[in-house]
Amino acid sequence: MLRLTFGGAGLDTFRSTGIGDEYLRLFFPDPATGELALPVIDETGRWTYPDGPSKVRCSTYTVRRFDPVRGELDIDFVVHAGGVASDWAQRAAPGDSITLNSPRGLYAPPPGTQWQLLAADATGLPALSRLLEQMPPGLQTRVFAEVIDAAHEQPLATPPGTSITWLHGGNGVAPSGLDAVLRRVPLPAGPGYVWVAGEQKVVRGIRKYVRQELKLPAQCYELVGYWVAQHDWEARYEALDPAIRSRIEAAWESDRDPEEVQDEVDATYELVGL
Incomplete structure:
Protein backbone atom coordinates (compact mmCIF):
# COMPACT_ATOMS: atom_id res chain seq x y z
CA MET A 1 0.00 0.00 0.00
CA LEU A 2 1.38 3.41 -0.99
CA ARG A 3 -0.02 6.63 0.46
CA LEU A 4 0.20 9.91 -1.43
CA THR A 5 -0.70 13.28 0.07
CA PHE A 6 -2.13 15.83 -2.35
CA GLY A 7 -2.19 19.57 -1.75
CA GLY A 8 -2.26 22.87 -3.58
CA ALA A 9 -4.71 25.60 -4.49
CA GLY A 10 -6.83 23.15 -6.46
CA LEU A 11 -8.14 21.73 -3.17
CA ASP A 12 -9.49 25.10 -2.03
CA THR A 13 -12.90 24.25 -3.52
CA PHE A 14 -12.86 20.56 -2.56
CA ARG A 15 -15.80 19.64 -0.32
CA SER A 16 -15.68 16.37 1.57
CA THR A 17 -18.93 14.53 2.25
CA GLY A 18 -17.57 13.48 5.64
CA ILE A 19 -18.68 9.90 4.92
CA GLY A 20 -16.03 7.31 5.77
CA ASP A 21 -16.10 5.46 2.45
CA GLU A 22 -16.33 8.53 0.23
CA TYR A 23 -14.63 8.05 -3.11
CA LEU A 24 -13.64 10.10 -6.13
CA ARG A 25 -12.16 9.57 -9.55
CA LEU A 26 -8.58 10.42 -10.40
CA PHE A 27 -7.85 11.32 -14.02
CA PHE A 28 -4.36 10.52 -15.28
CA PRO A 29 -2.44 11.98 -18.21
CA ASP A 30 -1.21 9.74 -20.98
CA PRO A 31 2.28 8.65 -19.83
CA ALA A 32 3.63 8.83 -23.38
CA THR A 33 2.26 12.22 -24.44
CA GLY A 34 1.37 13.91 -21.15
CA GLU A 35 -2.05 14.75 -22.58
CA LEU A 36 -5.05 14.65 -20.25
CA ALA A 37 -8.41 13.56 -21.70
CA LEU A 38 -11.50 14.30 -19.63
CA PRO A 39 -15.16 13.35 -20.08
CA VAL A 40 -17.76 16.04 -20.72
CA ILE A 41 -20.92 16.18 -18.62
CA ASP A 42 -23.99 16.64 -20.81
CA GLU A 43 -27.27 18.37 -19.94
CA THR A 44 -28.61 15.19 -18.32
CA GLY A 45 -25.61 14.88 -16.01
CA ARG A 46 -24.14 11.91 -17.84
CA TRP A 47 -20.55 11.64 -18.96
CA THR A 48 -19.84 11.79 -22.68
CA TYR A 49 -16.53 11.12 -24.37
CA PRO A 50 -15.79 13.43 -27.33
CA ASP A 51 -12.45 11.69 -27.96
CA GLY A 52 -13.73 8.20 -27.14
CA PRO A 53 -13.85 6.51 -23.72
CA SER A 54 -10.52 4.74 -24.26
CA LYS A 55 -8.74 8.11 -24.17
CA VAL A 56 -9.94 8.84 -20.63
CA ARG A 57 -7.59 7.24 -18.11
CA CYS A 58 -9.27 7.28 -14.70
CA SER A 59 -9.59 5.17 -11.57
CA THR A 60 -11.82 5.33 -8.51
CA TYR A 61 -10.20 5.75 -5.09
CA THR A 62 -11.21 6.28 -1.48
CA VAL A 63 -10.46 9.55 0.27
CA ARG A 64 -8.39 8.20 3.15
CA ARG A 65 -8.05 11.61 4.84
CA PHE A 66 -9.01 15.18 4.06
CA ASP A 67 -7.77 18.10 6.16
CA PRO A 68 -9.44 21.34 5.03
CA VAL A 69 -7.28 23.44 7.36
CA ARG A 70 -3.98 22.14 5.98
CA GLY A 71 -5.43 21.69 2.51
CA GLU A 72 -4.31 18.05 2.31
CA LEU A 73 -5.93 14.95 0.86
CA ASP A 74 -4.54 11.42 1.36
CA ILE A 75 -5.16 8.52 -1.00
CA ASP A 76 -3.84 4.98 -0.49
CA PHE A 77 -2.88 3.02 -3.61
CA VAL A 78 -2.66 -0.77 -3.75
CA VAL A 79 0.59 -1.29 -5.66
CA HIS A 80 0.51 -3.89 -8.43
CA ALA A 81 1.97 -4.39 -11.87
CA GLY A 82 0.30 -2.97 -14.94
CA GLY A 83 -2.27 -0.66 -13.35
CA VAL A 84 -2.70 2.88 -14.65
CA ALA A 85 -3.13 4.35 -11.17
CA SER A 86 -0.52 2.12 -9.51
CA ASP A 87 2.10 2.96 -12.15
CA TRP A 88 1.39 6.68 -11.83
CA ALA A 89 1.51 6.58 -8.02
CA GLN A 90 4.89 4.82 -8.01
CA ARG A 91 6.34 7.43 -10.37
CA ALA A 92 4.74 10.44 -8.67
CA ALA A 93 7.02 13.15 -7.33
CA PRO A 94 6.50 16.49 -5.55
CA GLY A 95 5.11 19.00 -8.01
CA ASP A 96 3.19 16.49 -10.12
CA SER A 97 -0.49 17.32 -10.63
CA ILE A 98 -3.62 15.22 -10.81
CA THR A 99 -7.24 15.94 -11.76
CA LEU A 100 -10.08 14.71 -9.58
CA ASN A 101 -13.84 15.08 -9.32
CA SER A 102 -16.17 15.66 -6.37
CA PRO A 103 -16.46 12.83 -3.82
CA ARG A 104 -19.44 10.68 -3.01
CA GLY A 105 -20.02 8.44 0.01
CA LEU A 106 -22.11 5.25 0.23
CA GLN A 230 -10.04 -10.80 -14.74
CA HIS A 231 -7.47 -8.56 -16.44
CA ASP A 232 -9.32 -8.94 -19.74
CA TRP A 233 -12.78 -8.26 -18.32
CA GLU A 234 -13.42 -5.11 -20.38
CA ALA A 235 -12.33 -6.77 -23.60
CA ARG A 236 -14.54 -9.77 -22.89
CA TYR A 237 -17.47 -7.46 -22.13
CA GLU A 238 -17.00 -5.62 -25.43
CA ALA A 239 -16.89 -8.98 -27.21
CA LEU A 240 -20.32 -9.98 -25.91
CA ASP A 241 -23.23 -10.36 -28.27
CA PRO A 242 -24.41 -6.77 -28.91
CA ALA A 243 -27.93 -7.76 -27.88
CA ILE A 244 -26.67 -8.84 -24.45
CA ARG A 245 -24.70 -5.63 -23.97
CA SER A 246 -27.70 -3.57 -25.05
CA ARG A 247 -29.91 -5.39 -22.58
CA ILE A 248 -27.47 -4.72 -19.73
CA GLU A 249 -27.08 -1.06 -20.61
CA ALA A 250 -30.83 -0.59 -21.02
CA ALA A 251 -31.42 -2.12 -17.61
CA TRP A 252 -29.05 0.37 -15.97
CA GLU A 253 -30.68 3.28 -17.78
CA SER A 254 -34.21 2.26 -16.80
CA ASP A 255 -36.15 3.62 -13.84
CA ARG A 256 -36.53 0.17 -12.27
CA ASP A 257 -35.50 -0.68 -8.72
CA PRO A 258 -31.67 -0.53 -8.78
CA GLU A 259 -31.42 -3.66 -6.64
CA GLU A 260 -33.56 -5.65 -9.07
CA VAL A 261 -31.44 -4.34 -11.93
CA GLN A 262 -28.28 -5.44 -10.11
CA ASP A 263 -29.78 -8.91 -9.63
CA GLU A 264 -30.50 -9.15 -13.34
CA VAL A 265 -27.08 -7.88 -14.40
CA ASP A 266 -25.28 -10.19 -11.97
CA ALA A 267 -27.22 -13.17 -13.34
CA THR A 268 -26.29 -12.17 -16.89
CA TYR A 269 -22.61 -11.81 -16.00
CA GLU A 270 -22.60 -15.25 -14.41
CA LEU A 271 -24.31 -16.73 -17.46
CA VAL A 272 -21.64 -15.38 -19.82
CA GLY A 273 -18.71 -16.03 -17.47
CA LEU A 274 -17.93 -12.47 -16.43
Missing part, protein backbone atom coordinates in the same frame (compact mmCIF):
# COMPACT_ATOMS: atom_id res chain seq x y z
CA TYR A 107 -21.98 4.09 3.86
CA ALA A 108 -25.37 4.96 5.38
CA PRO A 109 -26.65 2.75 8.21
CA PRO A 110 -30.30 3.61 8.98
CA PRO A 111 -31.18 5.32 12.26
CA GLY A 112 -31.59 2.77 15.01
CA THR A 113 -28.98 0.35 13.65
CA GLN A 114 -27.72 -1.76 16.57
CA TRP A 115 -24.99 -3.83 14.91
CA GLN A 116 -22.99 -3.90 11.73
CA LEU A 117 -20.84 -6.28 9.76
CA LEU A 118 -17.95 -4.73 7.82
CA ALA A 119 -15.73 -6.65 5.39
CA ALA A 120 -13.09 -5.68 2.86
CA ASP A 121 -10.08 -6.91 0.95
CA ALA A 122 -6.93 -4.79 0.48
CA THR A 123 -8.64 -2.38 -1.92
CA GLY A 124 -11.31 -1.66 0.69
CA LEU A 125 -8.90 -1.13 3.60
CA PRO A 126 -8.67 2.68 3.20
CA ALA A 127 -12.46 3.00 3.43
CA LEU A 128 -12.69 0.43 6.22
CA SER A 129 -9.97 2.22 8.20
CA ARG A 130 -11.71 5.57 7.95
CA LEU A 131 -15.10 4.07 8.82
CA LEU A 132 -13.63 2.64 12.02
CA GLU A 133 -11.98 5.94 12.90
CA GLN A 134 -15.32 7.72 12.55
CA MET A 135 -17.43 5.03 14.20
CA PRO A 136 -20.12 6.31 16.58
CA PRO A 137 -19.83 4.93 20.13
CA GLY A 138 -21.93 1.96 21.19
CA LEU A 139 -22.37 0.34 17.78
CA GLN A 140 -21.60 -3.40 17.94
CA THR A 141 -19.31 -4.11 14.99
CA ARG A 142 -17.72 -7.24 13.49
CA VAL A 143 -14.90 -6.59 11.04
CA PHE A 144 -13.29 -9.01 8.58
CA ALA A 145 -10.30 -7.75 6.59
CA GLU A 146 -8.63 -9.93 3.96
CA VAL A 147 -5.03 -9.30 2.88
CA ILE A 148 -2.42 -11.46 1.14
CA ASP A 149 -0.58 -12.42 4.33
CA ALA A 150 0.21 -11.22 7.84
CA ALA A 151 2.83 -8.78 6.55
CA HIS A 152 0.04 -6.81 4.82
CA GLU A 153 -2.07 -6.31 7.95
CA GLN A 154 -2.48 -2.70 9.08
CA PRO A 155 -3.22 -1.05 12.43
CA LEU A 156 -6.96 -0.35 12.59
CA ALA A 157 -8.91 1.74 15.05
CA THR A 158 -10.89 -0.49 17.41
CA PRO A 159 -13.79 1.43 18.98
CA PRO A 160 -15.55 -0.13 21.99
CA GLY A 161 -17.77 -3.01 20.88
CA THR A 162 -15.65 -3.75 17.80
CA SER A 163 -13.89 -7.03 17.00
CA ILE A 164 -11.49 -7.38 14.06
CA THR A 165 -10.52 -10.62 12.31
CA TRP A 166 -7.78 -10.77 9.68
CA LEU A 167 -8.04 -13.28 6.83
CA HIS A 168 -5.15 -14.21 4.53
CA GLY A 169 -5.77 -14.87 0.84
CA GLY A 170 -7.81 -13.39 -1.97
CA ASN A 171 -6.58 -10.13 -3.53
CA GLY A 172 -5.78 -11.79 -6.85
CA VAL A 173 -3.21 -14.24 -5.43
CA ALA A 174 -5.44 -16.89 -3.83
CA PRO A 175 -9.15 -17.71 -3.46
CA SER A 176 -10.99 -15.31 -1.19
CA GLY A 177 -12.47 -16.55 2.07
CA LEU A 178 -14.70 -13.54 2.70
CA ASP A 179 -17.92 -15.04 1.32
CA ALA A 180 -17.60 -18.29 3.28
CA VAL A 181 -16.63 -16.53 6.51
CA LEU A 182 -19.48 -14.04 6.40
CA ARG A 183 -21.98 -16.85 5.86
CA ARG A 184 -20.78 -18.50 9.08
CA VAL A 185 -20.89 -15.41 11.29
CA PRO A 186 -23.76 -15.52 13.81
CA LEU A 187 -25.59 -12.22 13.56
CA PRO A 188 -27.08 -10.42 16.58
CA ALA A 189 -30.78 -9.80 16.96
CA GLY A 190 -32.16 -6.39 16.11
CA PRO A 191 -31.66 -4.11 13.11
CA GLY A 192 -28.24 -4.38 11.49
CA TYR A 193 -26.18 -3.11 8.56
CA VAL A 194 -23.75 -4.89 6.24
CA TRP A 195 -20.96 -3.09 4.35
CA VAL A 196 -18.60 -4.96 2.02
CA ALA A 197 -15.94 -3.77 -0.42
CA GLY A 198 -13.82 -6.08 -2.54
CA GLU A 199 -13.47 -8.00 -5.78
CA GLN A 200 -16.58 -7.97 -7.96
CA LYS A 201 -17.28 -11.73 -8.06
CA VAL A 202 -16.64 -12.12 -4.33
CA VAL A 203 -19.04 -9.29 -3.56
CA ARG A 204 -21.55 -10.81 -5.97
CA GLY A 205 -21.62 -14.01 -3.90
CA ILE A 206 -21.99 -12.08 -0.66
CA ARG A 207 -24.81 -10.08 -2.19
CA LYS A 208 -26.72 -13.29 -2.91
CA TYR A 209 -26.40 -14.24 0.75
CA VAL A 210 -27.47 -10.83 2.03
CA ARG A 211 -30.44 -10.48 -0.32
CA GLN A 212 -31.69 -14.04 -0.74
CA GLU A 213 -30.89 -15.63 2.63
CA LEU A 214 -30.68 -12.81 5.16
CA LYS A 215 -33.34 -10.91 3.16
CA LEU A 216 -32.09 -7.56 4.39
CA PRO A 217 -33.86 -4.54 2.91
CA ALA A 218 -31.80 -2.44 0.51
CA GLN A 219 -31.24 0.35 3.03
CA CYS A 220 -29.51 -2.12 5.38
CA TYR A 221 -26.53 -2.98 3.20
CA GLU A 222 -23.91 -1.49 0.89
CA LEU A 223 -22.02 -4.07 -1.17
CA VAL A 224 -19.50 -2.65 -3.61
CA GLY A 225 -17.24 -4.34 -6.14
CA TYR A 226 -14.04 -2.27 -6.07
CA TRP A 227 -12.20 -4.24 -8.75
CA VAL A 228 -12.41 -7.18 -11.16
CA ALA A 229 -9.99 -10.11 -10.99
Whole structure:
Protein backbone atom coordinates (compact mmCIF):
# COMPACT_ATOMS: atom_id res chain seq x y z
CA MET A 1 0.00 0.00 0.00
CA LEU A 2 1.38 3.41 -0.99
CA ARG A 3 -0.02 6.63 0.46
CA LEU A 4 0.20 9.91 -1.43
CA THR A 5 -0.70 13.28 0.07
CA PHE A 6 -2.13 15.83 -2.35
CA GLY A 7 -2.19 19.57 -1.75
CA GLY A 8 -2.26 22.87 -3.58
CA ALA A 9 -4.71 25.60 -4.49
CA GLY A 10 -6.83 23.15 -6.46
CA LEU A 11 -8.14 21.73 -3.17
CA ASP A 12 -9.49 25.10 -2.03
CA THR A 13 -12.90 24.25 -3.52
CA PHE A 14 -12.86 20.56 -2.56
CA ARG A 15 -15.80 19.64 -0.32
CA SER A 16 -15.68 16.37 1.57
CA THR A 17 -18.93 14.53 2.25
CA GLY A 18 -17.57 13.48 5.64
CA ILE A 19 -18.68 9.90 4.92
CA GLY A 20 -16.03 7.31 5.77
CA ASP A 21 -16.10 5.46 2.45
CA GLU A 22 -16.33 8.53 0.23
CA TYR A 23 -14.63 8.05 -3.11
CA LEU A 24 -13.64 10.10 -6.13
CA ARG A 25 -12.16 9.57 -9.55
CA LEU A 26 -8.58 10.42 -10.40
CA PHE A 27 -7.85 11.32 -14.02
CA PHE A 28 -4.36 10.52 -15.28
CA PRO A 29 -2.44 11.98 -18.21
CA ASP A 30 -1.21 9.74 -20.98
CA PRO A 31 2.28 8.65 -19.83
CA ALA A 32 3.63 8.83 -23.38
CA THR A 33 2.26 12.22 -24.44
CA GLY A 34 1.37 13.91 -21.15
CA GLU A 35 -2.05 14.75 -22.58
CA LEU A 36 -5.05 14.65 -20.25
CA ALA A 37 -8.41 13.56 -21.70
CA LEU A 38 -11.50 14.30 -19.63
CA PRO A 39 -15.16 13.35 -20.08
CA VAL A 40 -17.76 16.04 -20.72
CA ILE A 41 -20.92 16.18 -18.62
CA ASP A 42 -23.99 16.64 -20.81
CA GLU A 43 -27.27 18.37 -19.94
CA THR A 44 -28.61 15.19 -18.32
CA GLY A 45 -25.61 14.88 -16.01
CA ARG A 46 -24.14 11.91 -17.84
CA TRP A 47 -20.55 11.64 -18.96
CA THR A 48 -19.84 11.79 -22.68
CA TYR A 49 -16.53 11.12 -24.37
CA PRO A 50 -15.79 13.43 -27.33
CA ASP A 51 -12.45 11.69 -27.96
CA GLY A 52 -13.73 8.20 -27.14
CA PRO A 53 -13.85 6.51 -23.72
CA SER A 54 -10.52 4.74 -24.26
CA LYS A 55 -8.74 8.11 -24.17
CA VAL A 56 -9.94 8.84 -20.63
CA ARG A 57 -7.59 7.24 -18.11
CA CYS A 58 -9.27 7.28 -14.70
CA SER A 59 -9.59 5.17 -11.57
CA THR A 60 -11.82 5.33 -8.51
CA TYR A 61 -10.20 5.75 -5.09
CA THR A 62 -11.21 6.28 -1.48
CA VAL A 63 -10.46 9.55 0.27
CA ARG A 64 -8.39 8.20 3.15
CA ARG A 65 -8.05 11.61 4.84
CA PHE A 66 -9.01 15.18 4.06
CA ASP A 67 -7.77 18.10 6.16
CA PRO A 68 -9.44 21.34 5.03
CA VAL A 69 -7.28 23.44 7.36
CA ARG A 70 -3.98 22.14 5.98
CA GLY A 71 -5.43 21.69 2.51
CA GLU A 72 -4.31 18.05 2.31
CA LEU A 73 -5.93 14.95 0.86
CA ASP A 74 -4.54 11.42 1.36
CA ILE A 75 -5.16 8.52 -1.00
CA ASP A 76 -3.84 4.98 -0.49
CA PHE A 77 -2.88 3.02 -3.61
CA VAL A 78 -2.66 -0.77 -3.75
CA VAL A 79 0.59 -1.29 -5.66
CA HIS A 80 0.51 -3.89 -8.43
CA ALA A 81 1.97 -4.39 -11.87
CA GLY A 82 0.30 -2.97 -14.94
CA GLY A 83 -2.27 -0.66 -13.35
CA VAL A 84 -2.70 2.88 -14.65
CA ALA A 85 -3.13 4.35 -11.17
CA SER A 86 -0.52 2.12 -9.51
CA ASP A 87 2.10 2.96 -12.15
CA TRP A 88 1.39 6.68 -11.83
CA ALA A 89 1.51 6.58 -8.02
CA GLN A 90 4.89 4.82 -8.01
CA ARG A 91 6.34 7.43 -10.37
CA ALA A 92 4.74 10.44 -8.67
CA ALA A 93 7.02 13.15 -7.33
CA PRO A 94 6.50 16.49 -5.55
CA GLY A 95 5.11 19.00 -8.01
CA ASP A 96 3.19 16.49 -10.12
CA SER A 97 -0.49 17.32 -10.63
CA ILE A 98 -3.62 15.22 -10.81
CA THR A 99 -7.24 15.94 -11.76
CA LEU A 100 -10.08 14.71 -9.58
CA ASN A 101 -13.84 15.08 -9.32
CA SER A 102 -16.17 15.66 -6.37
CA PRO A 103 -16.46 12.83 -3.82
CA ARG A 104 -19.44 10.68 -3.01
CA GLY A 105 -20.02 8.44 0.01
CA LEU A 106 -22.11 5.25 0.23
CA TYR A 107 -21.98 4.09 3.86
CA ALA A 108 -25.37 4.96 5.38
CA PRO A 109 -26.65 2.75 8.21
CA PRO A 110 -30.30 3.61 8.98
CA PRO A 111 -31.18 5.32 12.26
CA GLY A 112 -31.59 2.77 15.01
CA THR A 113 -28.98 0.35 13.65
CA GLN A 114 -27.72 -1.76 16.57
CA TRP A 115 -24.99 -3.83 14.91
CA GLN A 116 -22.99 -3.90 11.73
CA LEU A 117 -20.84 -6.28 9.76
CA LEU A 118 -17.95 -4.73 7.82
CA ALA A 119 -15.73 -6.65 5.39
CA ALA A 120 -13.09 -5.68 2.86
CA ASP A 121 -10.08 -6.91 0.95
CA ALA A 122 -6.93 -4.79 0.48
CA THR A 123 -8.64 -2.38 -1.92
CA GLY A 124 -11.31 -1.66 0.69
CA LEU A 125 -8.90 -1.13 3.60
CA PRO A 126 -8.67 2.68 3.20
CA ALA A 127 -12.46 3.00 3.43
CA LEU A 128 -12.69 0.43 6.22
CA SER A 129 -9.97 2.22 8.20
CA ARG A 130 -11.71 5.57 7.95
CA LEU A 131 -15.10 4.07 8.82
CA LEU A 132 -13.63 2.64 12.02
CA GLU A 133 -11.98 5.94 12.90
CA GLN A 134 -15.32 7.72 12.55
CA MET A 135 -17.43 5.03 14.20
CA PRO A 136 -20.12 6.31 16.58
CA PRO A 137 -19.83 4.93 20.13
CA GLY A 138 -21.93 1.96 21.19
CA LEU A 139 -22.37 0.34 17.78
CA GLN A 140 -21.60 -3.40 17.94
CA THR A 141 -19.31 -4.11 14.99
CA ARG A 142 -17.72 -7.24 13.49
CA VAL A 143 -14.90 -6.59 11.04
CA PHE A 144 -13.29 -9.01 8.58
CA ALA A 145 -10.30 -7.75 6.59
CA GLU A 146 -8.63 -9.93 3.96
CA VAL A 147 -5.03 -9.30 2.88
CA ILE A 148 -2.42 -11.46 1.14
CA ASP A 149 -0.58 -12.42 4.33
CA ALA A 150 0.21 -11.22 7.84
CA ALA A 151 2.83 -8.78 6.55
CA HIS A 152 0.04 -6.81 4.82
CA GLU A 153 -2.07 -6.31 7.95
CA GLN A 154 -2.48 -2.70 9.08
CA PRO A 155 -3.22 -1.05 12.43
CA LEU A 156 -6.96 -0.35 12.59
CA ALA A 157 -8.91 1.74 15.05
CA THR A 158 -10.89 -0.49 17.41
CA PRO A 159 -13.79 1.43 18.98
CA PRO A 160 -15.55 -0.13 21.99
CA GLY A 161 -17.77 -3.01 20.88
CA THR A 162 -15.65 -3.75 17.80
CA SER A 163 -13.89 -7.03 17.00
CA ILE A 164 -11.49 -7.38 14.06
CA THR A 165 -10.52 -10.62 12.31
CA TRP A 166 -7.78 -10.77 9.68
CA LEU A 167 -8.04 -13.28 6.83
CA HIS A 168 -5.15 -14.21 4.53
CA GLY A 169 -5.77 -14.87 0.84
CA GLY A 170 -7.81 -13.39 -1.97
CA ASN A 171 -6.58 -10.13 -3.53
CA GLY A 172 -5.78 -11.79 -6.85
CA VAL A 173 -3.21 -14.24 -5.43
CA ALA A 174 -5.44 -16.89 -3.83
CA PRO A 175 -9.15 -17.71 -3.46
CA SER A 176 -10.99 -15.31 -1.19
CA GLY A 177 -12.47 -16.55 2.07
CA LEU A 178 -14.70 -13.54 2.70
CA ASP A 179 -17.92 -15.04 1.32
CA ALA A 180 -17.60 -18.29 3.28
CA VAL A 181 -16.63 -16.53 6.51
CA LEU A 182 -19.48 -14.04 6.40
CA ARG A 183 -21.98 -16.85 5.86
CA ARG A 184 -20.78 -18.50 9.08
CA VAL A 185 -20.89 -15.41 11.29
CA PRO A 186 -23.76 -15.52 13.81
CA LEU A 187 -25.59 -12.22 13.56
CA PRO A 188 -27.08 -10.42 16.58
CA ALA A 189 -30.78 -9.80 16.96
CA GLY A 190 -32.16 -6.39 16.11
CA PRO A 191 -31.66 -4.11 13.11
CA GLY A 192 -28.24 -4.38 11.49
CA TYR A 193 -26.18 -3.11 8.56
CA VAL A 194 -23.75 -4.89 6.24
CA TRP A 195 -20.96 -3.09 4.35
CA VAL A 196 -18.60 -4.96 2.02
CA ALA A 197 -15.94 -3.77 -0.42
CA GLY A 198 -13.82 -6.08 -2.54
CA GLU A 199 -13.47 -8.00 -5.78
CA GLN A 200 -16.58 -7.97 -7.96
CA LYS A 201 -17.28 -11.73 -8.06
CA VAL A 202 -16.64 -12.12 -4.33
CA VAL A 203 -19.04 -9.29 -3.56
CA ARG A 204 -21.55 -10.81 -5.97
CA GLY A 205 -21.62 -14.01 -3.90
CA ILE A 206 -21.99 -12.08 -0.66
CA ARG A 207 -24.81 -10.08 -2.19
CA LYS A 208 -26.72 -13.29 -2.91
CA TYR A 209 -26.40 -14.24 0.75
CA VAL A 210 -27.47 -10.83 2.03
CA ARG A 211 -30.44 -10.48 -0.32
CA GLN A 212 -31.69 -14.04 -0.74
CA GLU A 213 -30.89 -15.63 2.63
CA LEU A 214 -30.68 -12.81 5.16
CA LYS A 215 -33.34 -10.91 3.16
CA LEU A 216 -32.09 -7.56 4.39
CA PRO A 217 -33.86 -4.54 2.91
CA ALA A 218 -31.80 -2.44 0.51
CA GLN A 219 -31.24 0.35 3.03
CA CYS A 220 -29.51 -2.12 5.38
CA TYR A 221 -26.53 -2.98 3.20
CA GLU A 222 -23.91 -1.49 0.89
CA LEU A 223 -22.02 -4.07 -1.17
CA VAL A 224 -19.50 -2.65 -3.61
CA GLY A 225 -17.24 -4.34 -6.14
CA TYR A 226 -14.04 -2.27 -6.07
CA TRP A 227 -12.20 -4.24 -8.75
CA VAL A 228 -12.41 -7.18 -11.16
CA ALA A 229 -9.99 -10.11 -10.99
CA GLN A 230 -10.04 -10.80 -14.74
CA HIS A 231 -7.47 -8.56 -16.44
CA ASP A 232 -9.32 -8.94 -19.74
CA TRP A 233 -12.78 -8.26 -18.32
CA GLU A 234 -13.42 -5.11 -20.38
CA ALA A 235 -12.33 -6.77 -23.60
CA ARG A 236 -14.54 -9.77 -22.89
CA TYR A 237 -17.47 -7.46 -22.13
CA GLU A 238 -17.00 -5.62 -25.43
CA ALA A 239 -16.89 -8.98 -27.21
CA LEU A 240 -20.32 -9.98 -25.91
CA ASP A 241 -23.23 -10.36 -28.27
CA PRO A 242 -24.41 -6.77 -28.91
CA ALA A 243 -27.93 -7.76 -27.88
CA ILE A 244 -26.67 -8.84 -24.45
CA ARG A 245 -24.70 -5.63 -23.97
CA SER A 246 -27.70 -3.57 -25.05
CA ARG A 247 -29.91 -5.39 -22.58
CA ILE A 248 -27.47 -4.72 -19.73
CA GLU A 249 -27.08 -1.06 -20.61
CA ALA A 250 -30.83 -0.59 -21.02
CA ALA A 251 -31.42 -2.12 -17.61
CA TRP A 252 -29.05 0.37 -15.97
CA GLU A 253 -30.68 3.28 -17.78
CA SER A 254 -34.21 2.26 -16.80
CA ASP A 255 -36.15 3.62 -13.84
CA ARG A 256 -36.53 0.17 -12.27
CA ASP A 257 -35.50 -0.68 -8.72
CA PRO A 258 -31.67 -0.53 -8.78
CA GLU A 259 -31.42 -3.66 -6.64
CA GLU A 260 -33.56 -5.65 -9.07
CA VAL A 261 -31.44 -4.34 -11.93
CA GLN A 262 -28.28 -5.44 -10.11
CA ASP A 263 -29.78 -8.91 -9.63
CA GLU A 264 -30.50 -9.15 -13.34
CA VAL A 265 -27.08 -7.88 -14.40
CA ASP A 266 -25.28 -10.19 -11.97
CA ALA A 267 -27.22 -13.17 -13.34
CA THR A 268 -26.29 -12.17 -16.89
CA TYR A 269 -22.61 -11.81 -16.00
CA GLU A 270 -22.60 -15.25 -14.41
CA LEU A 271 -24.31 -16.73 -17.46
CA VAL A 272 -21.64 -15.38 -19.82
CA GLY A 273 -18.71 -16.03 -17.47
CA LEU A 274 -17.93 -12.47 -16.43
